[in-house]
Amino acid sequence: MNVLICTLNSQYIHSSLAPFCLLAGLKKYGDSGIYAEVIQGTVNEDINMFAEKLIQKKPHVVGLSCYIWNIEKIYILAALIKDRLPDTVTVLGGPEVSYNAATVLQNNNVDFVLSGEGEKPFALFINALKNNSSLENLPGLCRRTSSGIVVADPYVSAEEPPSPYTEEYFKALNGKIAYIETSRGCPYNCAFCLSGRCGKARFFNLDRAKKDIELLAQSGTKTIKFVDRTFNANKKRAKEIIRFITENLSQSGVCFHFEIAGDILDDELILLLNSSPKGLFQLEIGLQSFNEKTLSEINRKTNTKNLKQNISRLLEFQNVHIHIDLIAGLPYEDMQSFINSFNIAFSLRPHMLQFGFLKLLHGSPMRENKEKYPCEFSKTPPYEVISTPWLTKEELSELHYAENALDRIYNSGRFSKTLEYVLKTKNISPYELFNSFGKYYSKTSSLDDLSKAFFDFFSDNTEEFRDCFVIDRLQTNASGKLPTFLKRTDSRLKEFKYTYPPKKGVTRGYAILYEENVFIYVDYENKDPVTGEYTITKISL
Incomplete structure (x- = not known):
């Protein structure tokens, strides 16, 4: 057959x-x-x-x-x-x-x-x-x-499944992102999610998990994503796997990605992560909302105080990439509540803040219990929410402006210094910044066009603003070239390029920062694996 x-x-x-x-x-x-x-x-x-x-x-x-x-x-x-x-x-x-x-x-x-x-x-x-x-x-x-x-009930196995990592799998993988599960099921029952319907958490044999991790790390992939629903639900096991990877695979050139519950992290696991090699781990933390009533209504048990503290501690050493998730359209989350959740999440300064919209998945309690969760949503995939009793169609549409700008300006990692300058000098909230720019400029465009639009919209005509933009551009764009609107004619630049030539085979970007009165250069090697930035060297003029 x-x-x-x-x-x-x-x-x-x-x-x-x-x-x-x-x-x-x-x-x-x-x-x-x-x-x-x-x-x-x-x-x-x-x-x-x-x-x-x-x-x-x-x-x-x-x-x-x-x-x-x-x-x-x-x-x-x-x-x-x-x-x-x-x-x-x-x-x-x-x-x-x-x-x-x-x-x-x-x-x-x-x-x-x-x-x-x-x-x-x-x-x-x-x-x-x-x-x-x-x-x-x-x-x-x-x-x-x-x-x-x-119609039969969804099957949940009592047996440990056979390993999928066969010769055929590795031949097909060919350097793509690899996925691994070391457990199935979930200890939580969030109303928007299907994981709670996949049975209670069942953990695979730990020796098997370690063997599979090693096989994947040797496969040529650069990223291994754990699809365990809540990786740290079993704290002892999570620590064992983190230790195993740190001790055996820290030089593999592979980044390991986990989805975790941030509020249940303990001191020992935070210490393990913060003492790991830079860029070895990525953590995705689904906080969804900071509205306590919302979290209760969706069966999301979260200690938000612990959550904020733990995320801040993880970000302190800047050696683990932190990705946190928010969902718009949840129960009892009106416009002001969501903006508040957004501003709190942004204040933590994760490396990525994913701003998603509620999706009413087949089988999720939110889709099946229409009286408790009255939502209008698209009847075609991905079943995105259109309106709720707390958010109108117009308000949800409005949120898309901020989402678009957030992805292009913040999550891209290309404008970090400039964003901090704008937030400091304009005296506006993070949400106001992204919403206003999203409305001003929403079209798909090149990096130079996007940069020019951002520069024009927020410029205060100071040298400090321009310098922030120059640093961002040189630190994140390996061409080493500035767009036309940032270039200045300065005879000293040619002299410095001659005095400070790059190493053979290495591209170097140069500029002068006029507010600081310094010459800077960037060598495009050894990019920071967490922030994606290259190191700036400054020389006083």
């Missing part, structure tokens, strides 16, 4: 773990005589060409992993396959179809849905098809019958 396991990733740089989990399940639980292959694409490629690639292999079964970013393309793909190969069985799985299988099965191009974890159910399903045996009572299998649609 010829089986294809496929998905469409959001970008080429991303790999997908799920298809290889299914492949590992087939190897462990599948019968002999089954030939299975993983084929990945992206949502950005020509869907007809990708479908043709699958069709040419004449599969008996095509399994498709489904997420909010690919489900619309997956439906098109299933239709293309069925049109050419009507006898091929299509089976969908993944979070985007696990909790709305009855609706998905109304699409005649979808034959089956596997709900929940898939390693064992997928193998048992393939075995049943191969042996022409009964499909009744297969775990997680949702299907059409003569008496109607049968």
Whole structure:
């Protein structure tokens, strides 16, 4: 039997773990005589060409992993396959179809849905098809019958799943971002999230986890992302993994990314992280809101005082990249409340502040309990909130201006000195800054055009403002060149370039800061792995 396991990733740089989990399940639980292959694409490629690639292999079964970013393309793909190969069985799985299988099965191009974890159910399903045996009572299998649609509960395994890190996985990875899970399930039950529906937290064998981490670190990838729902839910285990990576893989050239609960960090784990090599770890901390009523309403138990203190302590040494998340559109979060949450989050100065909008996911309590969580949201992926009893359509639309400017001006890391200067001299809040600039300039443009717009909008015609801009540009742009609006004609610059030539093979950027009355240069080597900045050298004039 010829089986294809496929998905469409959001970008080429991303790999997908799920298809290889299914492949590992087939190897462990599948019968002999089954030939299975993983084929990945992206949502950005020509869907007809990708479908043709699958069709040419004449599969008996095509399994498709489904997420909010690919489900619309997956439906098109299933239709293309069925049109050419009507006898091929299509089976969908993944979070985007696990909790709305009855609706998905109304699409005649979808034959089956596997709900929940898939390693064992997928193998048992393939075995049943191969042996022409009964499909009744297969775990997680949702299907059409003569008496109607049968929907099974999402499958949660009591067994530790087989490792997906096979020869096929590493061949396909090819330097892309790698993903690893060392546990499944979640100890929390946040109303906007699906993780609480994946069973209680189950932790994989620690020796296996260490082996998998080492294998990935030696694969050529530069980033390994842990998909454990709350990595530090088991504090002892989290510390053991952090120690293992620090002691064995600090010279691997790989950055390890974890999603954590910031308020439950203890002194020992903070010390471990702060004493780790610079750039070895990235932490993503989902704070979502600083409104206590909001957090309570979404079942998010957070000690916000501890959260702020712990994030500040992690940022003190600047050797761990800190990414924190806010969500607009949550219950009891009106415009003023969200702006307050935003300003508090920004005041911590994380390296990245992700400003997202609530998405009403299939299976999440917020989508299923409409009386408790009355929201208007888009009926097509990604199901983004349109209005709530606390935020109007107009207000949510307004927030998009700030979100856009935040990503381009702050999260890009290209304007840090200038931003601090503007906040200090203009006497405006962070939200006011990003909202006002977002309204002024929202079009997609080159870095030079964006920089010119930011310069024009906030300029106070002082040398200090221009100097901040010059530093930002030279520290973050390895061309070493200033845009036209920052250049000055100064005969001393040529003399300094002659006096301070760069090392062979190294590009060097030069400028004069007129407020400080110093000459500066930047060598474009040894970029800071946390901030993305190069080191500035200053010489008094």
